[in-house]
Amino acid sequence: MPIQSYVALLRAVNVGGTGKLPMTELKAMAGELGLANVRTYIASGNLVFDSQLPEAEIKAALEARLARHAGKPLGVIIRSADEIRDVLAANPFPEAPGNRSVAIFLDAAPPADALEHARHAGGERMRLGRREIYVHYPQGQGQSKLIIPAAKTGTARNMNTVAKLVEMADAEGAPSARSR
Known part of the structure; x- marks a missing residue:
């Protein structure tokens, strides 16, 4: 397999004082x-x-290494540089501020009825992606009571972060599959 660029997204790291892991x-x-x-x-x-x-x-290697470090399982979501670029391009809320829209990254495609099971929506807009659930939080994620059961094992990144990860994956490293 040729060398390619990837993005790994760790779940529940350095959020709310839990899962401390220095990036170094x-x-x-x-x-x-x-x-x-x-x-x-x-x-x-x-x-x-x-x-x-x-x-x-x-994914398996990173999760095993992180589990040894943390003493408990830590979830990791992997996307190729092309896939992370596609996530950004597919954002169904491009008019919304990047810090108010997120992609919740999942290991597999969300169930077709995933949004029907969402609870406590208060003005948020949601859309299914390929292996993501997109959410626009007009009042901010911290103010939201929204619960999406299908997103429980995923990890969210706002669109500003997704854009930066695309930029980083494109700036250095291996060529993407599209550029070959």
Whole structure:
């Protein structure tokens, strides 16, 4: 398999005082696993890197290494540079401020009825993506009472962060599948 750029999104890292993991340690762990050109973005578990390994192997290796470090399982969502670019391009709320719209990244496609099971909506707009659930929080995520059961095992990143991860994946590292 050729080298390509990937993004890893860790779940529940440095949020609300739980899951503390300095990004320097995360970067070192990724290097120990043979991931190349490793970069991090803000202290919420965003990792950009290059690898020849397939997504499933990267995910398994990172989750195992993080579990050894933390003493408990930590979820990791992997996307190729092309996929993260597609997530940004598919944002169904491009007119909304980037800090008020998120993509909730999932390992698999959300169930077709996922949004029907959402509770406590108060003006939020939601749309299903390929392996994401998009949400626009007009009053901000911190003010929302919205619960989406299908998103429980996912991890959210606002569109500003997604855009920065696309920029990082495009700026350095391996060519994407589209550029070959």
